[in-house]
Amino acid sequence: MNNPDMQETAKDEEFVPEPGEFWTLKLYVAGQSPRSLAAFANLKKICSEHLPGQYSIEVVDLLEHPQLAAGDQIIAIPTLIRNLPTPIRKIIGDLSNTDRVLVGLDLRKKIT
Amino acid sequence: MSEVCFSETCGPDQLPKVRTGIQGLDEITQGGLPRGRPTLVAGGAGSGKTMLAMEFLARGAAEFGEPGVFLAFEESKEDLIQNFKSIGLDLEALVEEKKLVIDYLHIDQNEIHEAGDFDLEGLFFRLGLAVESVGAKRVVIDTIEILFSAFENHGIIRAELQRLFRWLKDRNLSAIVTGERGENTITRYGLEEYVADCVILLDTRIQNEVTTRRLRIVKYRGSTHGMDEYPFLIDSDGFSVLPITSATLEQIASDERISTGIPRLDTMLGGEGVFRGSSVLISGTAGMGKSTIAANFADAACRRGERVLYFAFEESQAQIVRNMRSIGLDLERWVRECRLAFHAARPTMCGLELHLVNIHKVVRAFKPQLVVIDPLSNLTTIGEQQQVRSMLTRLIDFLKSQGITAVFTDLTAAEFNLERTDVGVSSLMDTWLLLRNLEHNGERNRGLYVIKSRGMAHSNQIREFVITDSGIELVDVYTGPGGVLTGASRIAQETRDRAETILRRQAVEARQRVLDRKRRALEAQIALLNAEFEEAEDEAMRELQQEELLEEVQSSSTREQARRRKADGLGEG
Incomplete structure (x- = not known):
């Protein structure tokens, strides 16, 4: 259940997802920009490490569906939305700062 | 503002612009x-x-x-x-x-977490x-x-x-x-x-x-x-x-003159009253009759068939109508005929700008030929002098641009500083009437001066301003050797003058009578002397005739004697 990696690195309290709890994530990008690609890659990596088998990622390309920007009040690109579990979380950027992503996703309480 | 032409300002050198409306x-x-x-x-x-x-x-x-x-x-x-x-x-x-x-x-x-580069x-x-x-x-x-x-x-x-x-x-x-x-x-x-x-x-x-x-x-x-x-x-x-001033001073200057509603005041203003579309300031201390003059302006305009807007910042419509009725001005009639409209508001009710905009709005809607603002000075209570001045400049410009004659009353606070209006607006005005308190012999009387009136020959004299049951009368003040007198003093002085005149006339008449008598006495004497002379002359004549007669008688008798004596050498015979 516990990730051995996390136990070693994290000094703060870990928030481990409940078993069977499913994470629904949505990543808004704009085309195949390097930033978009980096965000997707970073997200995949984090999810596979912390939420193995418990997540789904939907990628929304605003270049193809600009009208979808309104739904989640998307201003910044890339934006990651955690729809489930509630409450909704919004993380922006290319997700290169893993610590911040973990905090943003409530996978860790605070940055060390 | 639709009347402003923008095409002129948007020349080829100017940026293309988009109107805000x-x-x-x-x-x-x-x-x-x-x-x-x-x-x-x-x-x-x-x-x-x-x-x-x-x-x-x-x-x-x-x-x-x-x-x-x-x-x-x-x-x-x-x-x-x-x-x-x-x-x-x-x-x-x-x-x-x-x-x-x-x-x-x-x-x-609070919902957003930044984790890396974004746009x-x-x-x-x-x-x-x-x-x-x-x-x-x-x-x-x-x-x-x-x-x-x-x-x-x-x-x-x-x-x-x-x-x-x-x-x-x-x-x-x-x-x-x-x-x-x-x-x-x-x-x-x-x-x-x-x-x-x-x-x-x-x-x-x-x-x-x-x-x-x-x-x-x-x-x-x-x-x-x-x-x-x-x-x-x-x-x-x-x-x-609200643009502070219209961009240019290009208001049309009308040559038309309109009556102030007070004939003698018209006379003082070059005989014809003020120019249409000009601004008139009536300043003076409390109770001098500023509103009364303003009401006369309004009444005269209504009589000419014009429309008048009266902005009252001190009194209510009912109060003004009642007060003017007491001096024989029936303003109610004009209100009924929709020629006169009152807008009474406390100056402190809103800010200066709001007042200005309200005035703009009402003026645009009512389209008057004459506007009365009574009094201007009350607006100063809600703004600083500079603000008020700028507001008035804009107001006057606006009214002028519409060809509306504007009558402002202004309360001057102190007696010693009469020729200075509180808001320093006199320079903006075309005609300035000053109502001045002439205090003498325990009486306050009203003196009216025309301090300035642009574009016309105006009287330099003071008139005494008398408010009677039948309206305003302007009376010549007494300007005899005793100084400038008004009111009871003027009347007393005039009476004194009249008495003096009578006395002087009586003295002259008395002297004339003495002279008459003397002349008559002299004439009588002359007549007497003449008579005496005539008598003497008659006597002398009579004696002369007797002498001649005597002489004739004597000579004829001598000739007779000689003939009778046939004396030689003595006769022809």
């Missing part, structure tokens, strides 16, 4: 905001940024056929529609007619979609500075804003971007660095417990513009800016 703003910007470029509107909370921006869009959509997009960061669409309904803007209808898009972007800064492409998509959906020509972003508080990485925000303004320009969108006022800068986050073309600053000040709003064009690249601070108003008709 906001009253006064197009005048001071000489045609509107820069077309196809962003304009920054900065101001504190509640300074009217959103109002200005929304009116720019709504008027653009409704009046100039330019659809618009309102990108709101602060208020929801529903709130905006609700708020603008209260000032008579039906945004809902514009939205339904596809002339306006209101897009509300909600950013909850604001989402905003661009959103804006682009909205612009496309109605073919927008105008865009408002209200207020973009919220981005700075929502995102930590200000470097990115700045770069993205720069991109946004370029984006707007590339699409030839005339935009208003609003920004919160900063402490030492125009906006808190220095937006003015990005929007370099046109910056408008809105300011709300509270002076003497009255709020005044001001607008200033900080810069307008490539265009001339008014440099002053202009008061503006937000009321039930929306946003309106």
Whole structure:
């Protein structure tokens, strides 16, 4: 259940997802920009490490569906939305700062 | 303002401009905001940024056929529609007619976690979609500075804003971007660095417990513009800016003269009264009859069949009508005939600007030929001298431009400083009547002077101003050897003068009678002497005749003797 990696690195309290709890994530990008690609890659990596088998990622390309920007009040690109579990979380950027992503996703309480 | 021709100001050298349709703003910007470029509107909370921006869009959509997009960061669409309904803007209808898009972007800064590099492409998509959906020509972003508080990485925000303004320009969108006022800068986050073309600053000040709003064009690249601070108003008709002075002094000067309603006052003013469309100031201390003169002006205008607006800042309509009735002026009749309308309001009821705008509005609606403001000085209680002066300048200019004769009364506070009006407006006036208290012998009497009257020969004399049951009478003051006298003193002096005259006349008559008598005595003497002389002459004549007779008798008797004696040598015989 516990990730051995996390136990070693994290000094703060870990928030481990409940078993069977499913994470629904949505990543808004704009085309195949390097930033978009980096965000997707970073997200995949984090999810596979912390939420193995418990997540789904939907990628929304605003270049193809600009009208979808309104739904989640998307201003910044890339934006990651955690729809489930509630409450909704919004993380922006290319997700290169893993610590911040973990905090943003409530996978860790605070940055060390 | 439709009467202003903008084509002249938009020469080939001038930037192309887009009219806002906001009253006064197009005048001071000489045609509107820069077309196809962003304009920054900065101001504190509640300074009217959103109002200005929304009116720019709504008027653009409704009046100039330019659809618009309102990108709101602060208020929801529903709130905006609700708020603008209260000032008579039906945004809902514009939205339904596809002339306006209101897009509300909600950013909850607690919800956002930054984790790496990002851009604001989402905003661009959103804006682009909205612009496309109605073919927008105008865009408002209200207020973009919220981005700075929502995102930590200000470097990115700045770069993205720069991109946004370029984006707007590339699409030839005339935009208003609003920004919160900063402490030492125009906006808190220095937006003015990005929007370099046109910056408008809105300011709300509270002076003497009255709020005044001001607008200033900080810069307008490539265009001339008014440099002053202009008061503006937000009321039930929306946003309106009041240009301090009309750009030029080109009011038409009428040669027509109109009566003041007081014949002798007309006489003092070159015999014909004041010029139509001129401004008349009646100043004086309390109870001098300023309102009475003003009411006479009004009455005379109504008699000519004109329309008169009477702004009363001191008394109610009923009070004025009653007071004037007591001196024989029936104003009620004109009110009934809709030639005279009163607008009574306490000066402290609202700020100066609101008063000015109210006056503008009522004047535009009623279209009078004469306006009375009674008294001007009460307005000074709610503003500072400079403000009042600027307001009056604008008011006078406005009235002149409409060819409306304006009559102002002004209460001067102190006796010793009569020839100075409190607000220093006399220089703006064409005709200045001063009612002065002439105190003498324990009496106060009213003296009327014409201090100035531009463009006419006017009397330099003081007239005593008497208010009687049948109206105003102007009486010549006594200007004999005893000085200038008025009232009872004048009457007494006149009586004294009359008595003296009678006495003098009597003395002359007495002397004349003595002379007469002397002449008659002399004549009698002459007659007597003549008679004596005639008598003496008669006597002498008689003696002479007797002598002659005697002589004749003697000579004839001698000749007889000689004939008888036949004396020789003595006769012919």
